[in-house]
Amino acid sequence: MKKSPENSNSIFVTLQDLLAKEHRAQGFSFLAKKQKVRSILGGKHASKLRGRGLDFEEVRNYVAGDDIRNIDWKVTARTQKTHSRVYSEEKEKPALIIVDQSKSMFFGSQHKMKSVVAAELAALTSFKILKDGDRVGGVVYADNGIDIIFPKRNRKNILHFFENIVQRNQELEHSQPVNHEKATDTVFKKIRNIVTHDFLIVIISDFRRYSPAVIKNIAQLSLHNDVILAKVYDPMEREIPKTKMVIGDSQKQLNIDGKNQNIQQEFSKGFDKEFQDFESEMKKHRIPVLKFDTVNPVDEQLKNMFSRKR
Numbered sequence: 001m002k003k004s005p006e007n008s009n010s011i012f013v014t015l016q017d018l019l020a021k022e023h024r025a026q027g028f029s030f031l032a033k034k035q036k037v038r039s040i041l042g043g044k045h046a047s048k049l050r051g052r053g054l055d056f057e058e059v060r061n062y063v064a065g066d067d068i069r070n071i072d073w074k075v076t077a078r079t080q081k082t083h084s085r086v087y088s089e090e091k092e093k094p095a096l097i098i099v100d101q102s103k104s105m106f107f108g109s110q111h112k113m114k115s116v117v118a119a120e121l122a123a124l125t126s127f128k129i130l131k132d133g134d135r136v137g138g139v140v141y142a143d144n145g146i147d148i149i150f151p152k153r154n155r156k157n158i159l160h161f162f163e164n165i166v167q168r169n170q171e172l173e174h175s176q177p178v179n180h181e182k183a184t185d186t187v188f189k190k191i192r193n194i195v196t197h198d199f200l201i202v203i204i205s206d207f208r209r210y211s212p213a214v215i216k217n218i219a220q221l222s223l224h225n226d227v228i229l230a231k232v233y234d235p236m237e238r239e240i241p242k243t244k245m246v247i248g249d250s251q252k253q254l255n256i257d258g259k260n261q262n263i264q265q266e267f268s269k270g271f272d273k274e275f276q277d278f279e280s281e282m283k284k285h286r287i288p289v290l291k292f293d294t295v296n297p298v299d300e301q302l303k304n305m306f307s308r309k310r
Contacts, residue, residue: 010112013169018123018162025127027303030095030200030228057086093200093226094135094151097122097161098191100205101142101168103177109236112294115172117232118204119165120298125202126158137161137194141187142168143175148190180209188217197224204230210278219285229282229289231275238271240264 009017059072062082075083099122105115122138129136130153137151138161147164149157195201201221207214207229221227240258247254257263279289292301 010108010116012113012172013116013119013166015159015162015166018119018165019159021120021123021299022127024299025124025131027299028128028306029132030125030129030202059083059085093198094137095125095129095200095202096151096191096195097125097136097138098187098201098203098205099138099140099165100203101140101165101172102183103143103172103175104206104208105232106172106175107234107237108294109234110295114206114232114234114294115169117292117294117298118230119169121204121230121232121292121302122165123162124299124302125204126161129200130155130158134200138164139187139191139194140164140168141183142171143178143183144168144171146187146190148194150194181211181213184211184214184217188221191221195221195225199225201225201227202230203227204232206233207231207278210274210281215278215281218282218287222285222287227285227287229287230292231289232292232294234294238268240267 059075060083062071062076062084066084070085070087072083072085099118101115101118105113105118107114108116126136126138133153135151135153136158138147138149140147140161147168149161149164151157191201203218218227218229240256240263242264243258245256245258247256275291282289290305292298
């Protein structure tokens with residue numbers, strides 16, 4: 001994909017691009033109580049979205065209709081009268097959006113780079129969560145470092161988050177890949193220092209390496225928080241062009257005959273199997289994995305996911 005005035009915003013993202021997503025942040029929601037039965041996060045296929053937590057208010061005399069699970073047996077035994085514990089829904093559920101802007105995201109074969117799609121998805125998610133009245137923060141991790149923006153309920157905080165995304169995105173052209181295992185371990189350590197419990201955590205990445213360490217870290221986060229994964233992929237990662245070509249990275253090159261049907265099939269099968277295995281592993285922890293391609297508009301993909309039948 002060559003850079004030109006016509007497609008430069010498909011290679012790199014600008015602050016204006018992200019701010020323009022505000023009016024498109026509609027038609028979907030991450031709130032548990034707003035999920036449609038047939039949506040990707042609803043019904044019998046639902047993740048363990050807890051919604052907002054509960055705050056204890058008081059203990060009072062039992063009233064007919066009270067949930068027996070809320071009976072305070074200690075107070076009841078002491079007073080010889082049945083008492084119930086009263087709770088109210090927390091006014092907010094803080095959200096933390098983790099955005100991958102590392103070198104593997106700097107790829108796109110048709111329309112946009114994965115890094116651009118990830119940035120746009122982070123913007124849409126941020127605006128929608130803020131509209132729903134919750135605090136929003138973020139973590140941007142790249143080869144050159146990690147940026148942390150603690151959750152707050154205001155546009156200025158989102159703007160700061162977007163500025164960090166744009167900066168890391170612009171650095172991708174000249175950044176150098178780092179050790180993936182060490183980098184992800186550092187990221188998750190920092191995330192655990194931020195989240196306590198009852199957070200909504202949205203991780204946006206290509207999840208190119210489904211390592212046991214990454215799976216373990218994600219599973220640990222989900223023990224006391226709602227976790228949603230957004231996998232960004234490019235069609236060429238699943239279907240190679242039907243032509244002979246040379247592909248490679250900074251260390252090695254490989255000659256591939258894309259016209260060979262067996263190679264095409266094995267390539268696609270490999271991609272599908274790796275994703276299915278990862279998705280199955282996440283299902284054990286009831287963590288949903290949403291897939292976003294680099295071709296279709298991100299906002300339309302989001303709306304379709306939250307309205308389609310499973």
